[in-house]
Amino acid sequence: MITLHVDGAAWRAHQRRVVAATPGLVPVAKGGGYGFGLATLAAEAQALGVGTLAVGTASEVRYVRGAFAGDVVVLQPWRPDDRDAVALLGDERIVHTVSRVSDLAAVAGSGERPRVLLEVLTSMRRFGIAADTFADVAPHLASVELAGWTLHLPMPAATRGNAAEAERLARAALAVRQAPVWLSHVTSADYDRLRASLFAETRKRVGTELWLGGAAKRQVTATVLDVHPVGRGERIGYWQRAMPADGHVVVVSGGTAHGIALEAPTAAATMRQRLVSVATGSMEAVGLALSPFTVQGAKRWFVEPPHMQASMLFLPGKVLPPHVGDEVPVEVRLTTATVDRIVVE
Numbered sequence: 218m219i220t221l222h223v224d225g226a227a228w229r230a231h232q233r234r235v236v237a238a239t240p241g242l243v244p245v246a247k248g249g250g251y252g253f254g255l256a257t258l259a260a261e262a263q264a265l266g267v268g269t270l271a272v273g274t275a276s277e278v279r280y281v282r283g284a285f286a287g288d289v290v291v292l293q294p295w296r297p298d299d300r301d302a303v304a305l306l307g308d309e310r311i312v313h314t315v316s317r318v319s320d321l322a323a324v325a326g327s328g329e330r331p332r333v334l335l336e337v338l339t340s341m342r343r344f345g346i347a348a349d350t351f352a353d354v355a356p357h358l359a360s361v362e363l364a365g366w367t368l369h370l371p372m373p374a375a376t377r378g379n380a381a382e383a384e385r386l387a388r389a390a391l392a393v394r395q396a397p398v399w400l401s402h403v404t405s406a407d408y409d410r411l412r413a414s415l416f417a418e419t420r421k422r423v424g425t426e427l428w429l430g431g432a433a434k435r436q437v438t439a440t441v442l443d444v445h446p447v448g449r450g451e452r453i454g455y456w457q458r459a460m461p462a463d464g465h466v467v468v469v470s471g472g473t474a475h476g477i478a479l480e481a482p483t484a485a486a487t488m489r490q491r492l493v494s495v496a497t498g499s500m501e502a503v504g505l506a507l508s509p510f511t512v513q514g515a516k517r518w519f520v521e522p523p524h525m526q527a528s529m530l531f532l533p534g535k536v537l538p539p540h541v542g543d544e545v546p547v548e549v550r551l552t553t554a555t556v557d558r559i560v561v562e
């Protein structure tokens with residue numbers, strides 16, 4: 218079992234601080250739900266009292282709508298061949314993002330009068346309607362409920378600020394039709410500035426900072442599933458690798474299904490490093506890679522690449538092995554991890 222432990226009081230205090238500091242905040246819950254899962258984040262958003270929650274794709278709506286009672290925005294643009302997105306056109310709780318004029322025409326022609334956000338093409342160049350074609354949307358606006366214009370900007374760190382681009386594009390969009398302006402990835406200072414200068418309602422979508430920011434203690438642990446003594450030269454695992462020394466193999470929960478990947482072997486890349494590794498008896502010399510699991514105070518080496526739900530680690534001779542059932546720390550990136558259990562403490 219891979220378990221995410223979180224200090225609930227500190228986590229929720231952080232969430233409330235972000236909400237209080239960000240007028241118009243729309244929490245984002247998508248993919249693996251930033252390690253917490255979509256249903257958990259939907260319940261947190263409900264408790265925060267926000268009126269709108271954003272999910273990544275139309276297929277994710279079903280995981281949040283039970284726990285969250287407000288409106289749900291789908292961030293990935295609506296497409297005519299996405300069956301989930303098409304099926305939601307008649308759903309009054311859903312706000313669809315539309316990024317092409319042809320899709321706007323299709324949505325407008327559905328007869329459902331869907332709620333839509335029109336995405337504006339920014340320097341991200343991912344999705345959106347180019348500013349020089351904004352006028353083409355006008356004929357379709359009578360058949361939809363325009364919830365706003367939406368701008369997804371590059372990371373501020375990559376651009377030294379997005380405010381100028383956001384303001385220019387938002388003004389061009391607002392000239393076509395007045396509507397709320399939805400933003401992503403603008404700094405707090407730029408957001409405040411835009412709120413003051415745009416003369417439009419603003420919304421800001423936030424995921425990472427809301428769920429993973431702050432100082433709330435978070436720890437991920439793996440259960441020790443088995444321990445076996447191994448001898449030097451003994452071949453073990455799927456790949457029957459020879460063990461570099463006497464010791465133990467520790468079988469822990471956590472594998473590729475949890476997003477636990479083999480770390481690229483760092484050392485031993487060059488011949489000189491390889492000789493150093495051999496001389497110092499380090500594990501790169503025998504082709505092992507460092508794992509993200511900590512057992513008895515140190516990161517341990519994978520015996521072989523992680524399996525789907527378990528991993529095999531090598532514990533050298535002198536180290537006392539853990540007990541079956543112990544929980545050991547594992548370092549994972551919560552944006553790519555899938556945990557089995559969340560314990561809010």
Ligand SMILES: *Cc1c(COP(=O)(O)O)cnc(C)c1O
Nearest residue numbers: 245292369401422423424425426
């Ligand atoms: C994922 C996403 C966000 C949230 O991004 P974070 O960096 O996690 O805050 C905001 N806007 C859009 C359009 C997204 O796809």
